[in-house]
Amino acid sequence: MDSNTSNVWLVLKLAIKTLSSSRDRSEVIDALKTIKRFLGGTENPVPVKEREEFAETHFSRFLQFLAANLNRDWLELLTTDEQKEFLDALFLQGPADQAFLVLLDAIISASHSPSFSLMKCSCILEMFLRHGRMIELLWEVCQKPAKSDLLLWDMLLTKIISVPDHLANKLKQDNKAIFYPQNYFPLLGEAVVKVLQKIWEALRGEKDCSVTFISRLLGKICIQGHGEAVLSVLVPHLATSTQSDFIWQRICWRLVENIPDRWLEGVISGLVQMVPGPEALSQLLGNLASKNKKAHFVLTQKLLLLQYKHKTSVLHNTLGYFAMDHSRRPLLIQVLKDLLGTWGNSSAVKHSPVEQQVYVSKAILISLAHLKDEEVKEHRQALITLVMEGVQCHLDNNIPRIRRLGMIVAECVSSRIDPGGKQLKFQYEEDEETKELLSLLTLPSSQSEKVSSQDSRTVHTSTLPEIDKKEDEQPSAKHQPLKTEGSDSELDSDDDLTPYDMSGDKELKKSKAPAYVIDCIEALVTSEDPDKIEATLTILESMIRKNTAAVKEVSIELAKVLIHLEDKFSIDGFLRLRQRAMVAVTVVDTIDVTQYLTTEFYAVNYSVRQRLDMLDVLVLAAQELSQPASPTGLQTPTDESRTQPCIQLICSTNTDSYTSSKTQHWRKVIEQRIESKTRRFSKGPLRPQPVAMPSRFNSVAGYFFFPLIRNYDRPQATFDLLGNDHFLLGRLVHTLAVLMMFAINTTIAIQMGKVLLDFIWALRYHSDRYVRQSILFCVSSVLLSVPSDCLLVDMSDELIEARSWLTELTEKDPDEDCRSLALQNLVLMENIRKKIEPASLTPL
Structure with a gap:
């Protein structure tokens, strides 16, 4: 240990001893003055080397001593001005990160009951924030090499974010307004802005700085739910600064790029919601969507397809961001195809909320507004295919709002991708939502200046040309009545005619079902007739259970055919019929078919859906085998009552049936009343005891x-x-x-x-x-x-x-x-x- 180090340590040790034991006011002030000299800014500062050693080695330890000995008896020796000059100044000068950590640790370790030490530390921390020491703390970290001390970084991040929580837990009703989250985080946002300004000045002066810590801080703030308070302060300043300054743009790009992937979503979502327009978002993010997989997923999938509670401005900002730069325009095309794919998915139309479908429709129309004519020509066929797949499922929906969405989107897309050809035209009521959707085809003026005149072409309903009569009848026949020119529907005499009762009519089957199991296999493999395949699947299960000997000869082949059978003709109940046939084959020839299915489950060239089907069949077959068989040895019934509950329907057109049902109903009520008032001393068995049967599942x-x-x-x-x-x-x-x-x-x-x-x-x-x-x-x-x-x-x-x-x-x-x-x-x-x-x- 050299002489300088020994001198610093001896002075510090002597000061601590004096402050611990002395009650002399002059001795206490002299000790504090001596320590303050090591921080500089006094009349007789110590040499620079000693100040550096004190700041790096002894400063934090001395502050911990002060925080642990802040009691009323000790502080009564000093006046208020002397406390501010000699005591508070020690926390408000020197390394800001060490002072902040010591103060917060002292508050956290304090007892939950209010105490003088707790209140004093909270007051000093309040002064720490009001005097801009948080700016100094962040600036000190930014000046150090990137990730120089990850442990210290993680500790500072945790402490900075948790200040409102710790102070609320300790101070309770005595908490100060500056520590409320709605006040603390905007203050933290202002500190971040000033630190970024310092970084800009340093870069202009060709000095090295790092924004990595600020990136991590911003990411952690957003992931914990306080991003709106900070970004509301940060985004306006950055949006203004990046308009004409390339250094600010590079700072913002590096700021977002250095955010860890696990925190990136919160920052990007906040920026997209806060920025005034896509131009500002492009200046803040740069080409982040093309460089970072997480950012690509958030911008192209999550904000557009998975989240639908955002405002329309989020769609304008996100899609406009893709259209602002030629290198990002392929993302715009891909996003439009994904949106149309989701919009045209029949399952999504049936099961997703209407609000989400409105959100997706808005995104489609905004994307169309950003497309250029050459892009439309290049991808016209793919867009037409996607639109035609989605029109029918919207028109078949029983919700008027969804049908109207389908009509509007189909009209706009067809008019945009083929302005000179035949276009779709529907009739629907115009409301506020319809007007809003159609207005999205026109880009805002700020965005229109950024694209070519061809790109800003819009389509209005009033100017949509009508399609031919034959074309119009197909998509809209179900949704608008047919009218004949020169006739009045109110005078049509056919309205007085009584319609025929067609409720009992049955559809005639064009194809006859096969009579043998081998013919069923051949029909399923070779036939291209939908009616024949449907008839085969309908009778296949009962045929399998009735012809067990014949089935055992071809059981493996039949199971293989059923596993690979696809619903090419959209047969009603196809999956249920196929599954029941596979279960029947497994029950009839259990060992061979089960060995085949369990082996093929691990074989190659099977889809996940097919493997799941194999598991389902094994479970259903095991369930049937584990249930007791009938005493007569008959097979388990295979009619509809085996899988669905039996519901008795009363036909209003059959008076006898209705009367009989009513008679049985009142008789049942009377019998129940008699039974409830009859006293019995003993009863025989109410139902026959079940007959013990061996389990068929035991051996297999x-x-x-x-x-x-x-x-x-x-x-x-x-x-x-x-x-x-x-x-x-x-x-x-x-x-x-x-x-x-x-x-x-x-x-x-x-x-x-x-x-x-x-x-x-x-x-x-x-x-x-x-x-x-x-x-x-x-x-x-x-x-x-x-x-x-x-x-x-x-x-x-x-x-x-x-x-x-x-x-x-x-x-x-x-x-x-x-x-x-x-x-x-x-x-x-x-x-x-x-x-x-x-x-x-x-x-x-």
């Missing part, structure tokens, strides 16, 4: 279960269960759990339970919540299916490990459903233990 359970576990950890060319195919893995685990439930009371249940617990043990900490839920369902199925005494005797080690794992899940799993399932399994284990232990205690 292993064929369903064990092959599915065998190859789960072998990645194939088309899927990887332990890789990215989380949903398929979750369905596989869930299927195994269901098969375990169906194996209850079978001889192989114990072995299945052991294997299943070993299987899920390797997956117990899987990252996907659905997989973890399926694993917890497996535990429940084992506990419920394996006999209790076997659980505690043969599987005691597995249960002990599972218990500790479940206990950990109830405390640490991030998913609420997983925690609930884990707790249920623990309760189930405890109930099993209580049930077995008393029974095992026999008297001596």
Whole structure:
């Protein structure tokens, strides 16, 4: 230790000793003056080397001593002015980051009850913020090399963001207004603006600076929900500064680029909502959408397709941002195709909220307004295909608002992509929403100046040319009445005619169903007649169950055909008919078909949908085999009542049926009243006892279960269960759990339970919540299916490990459903233990 270091340490040690023990006012002031000399700004400052050493090594330690000894007795020795000059100045001078951390740590470690020390530290922290020390703190970090001390950075980020929370927890009703979130974060935003101004000045002076810490700070503020308060201060300044200054533009680009991906979405969403227009957004983001995958996803997918609560200005800013630069215009084309694909998706039209469909429609129209004529010509065919796919599903919808949306978008798109050709024309009521949608085809004046005159061409409903009569009848025949010129509908005598009752009419089938199983296979493979395929699928299940001997000869071939069969003709109930036929084949020839399905599940060149179909068929077949068969040995009925509840319908046109139903109804009421008032001393059995039947699933359970576990950890060319195919893995685990439930009371249940617990043990900490839920369902199925005494005797080690794992899940799993399932399994284990232990205690 050199002499200078020894001198600093000795002076500091002497000052601490004086402040700790002395009650002499002059000694206390002299000690504080001595320490203040190390901060500079006094008449007799110490040498620069000693000041640097004090700031780097001893400053934080001395402030911690002061914060720990702030009590009323010690401070009463000093007047108010002396406290500000000698005590408060120590916190308001020197390294700002160290002073800030010491003050906040002192507040956090203080007791929850109000105290003098707590109030004094909060007052100093208030002065710290009001005197602009937060600006100095951020500027000090920006001057250091990028990521020079990640630990300090993370600590500062956490402390800066959590100031309102910590002060509210400690001060409660005595909290100061400056620490309220609505006041603190705008103040923090002003500090960020001034620091960026300092960085701009430094860059102009050819000095190195880093905005990485500011980027991380901005990202963390936005992800915690305070982005609006900060960006409302920051964005106007940046939008103005970047208009004509290239250095400011580079600062903004680097500011956003350095935000970590996990925080980037909040910043981009906030910027898109706050900027005054797409020009400002382009200046702030640059080509970030082309460089960063996260930004690309947020701008092209999340803000346009997944979130629909934003204002229309968000759509203008986002789509205008794509159109502002030639390098980003391909994104505009791709976004328009994605929007039209979603707009024309029949499932999305049926199940998505109307508000989301309005939002997507607005985005489509704004995108059309930004397209140039040469871009329209290049992608015309693709756009026409996408529009025609979506028109019909909108017109078939029973919600008037959705139909009107489809008409407006179809008209505008057809007019824009083919202005000189035949265009769609519909009749609909014009309301405020319609006017707003049509107005989106005209770009705002600020954006129109940025694009060519051809790009700003718009289409109004009043100028849309009508299409030919034949074309108009097809899309709009269902939505507008046919009118004949020169006739008056009110005088039409046909209105007085009574219509025929066609409720009992049945559609005539053009094709006759095959009579043999082999003919069914041939029809499904070679036929291009939709009626024949529908007739074949309709009778296929009953034919399979009636001709078991013939089916067993071609069962594998039939299962293969059904697995690969596609709904090319949109047959009603196609998936249900195909699935029931596959279940029937599996039940009739259980071993061969089950071996085929479990082997093909891990084979290549199958889609995820086909693999899920295989699992569904195995589960339904196991369910049917596990149910008791009828005593007569007949097959399980296959009519509609097997899968749907029986509902008695009363036909209003049949008086006898209606009278009979009414008669049965009042008789039933009278019988119930008599029964309720009749006192009986004994009753016989109300229903016959069920006849014990052997389980058909007992002998074949292993064929369903064990092959599915065998190859789960072998990645194939088309899927990887332990890789990215989380949903398929979750369905596989869930299927195994269901098969375990169906194996209850079978001889192989114990072995299945052991294997299943070993299987899920390797997956117990899987990252996907659905997989973890399926694993917890497996535990429940084992506990419920394996006999209790076997659980505690043969599987005691597995249960002990599972218990500790479940206990950990109830405390640490991030998913609420997983925690609930884990707790249920623990309760189930405890109930099993209580049930077995008393029974095992026999008297001596």
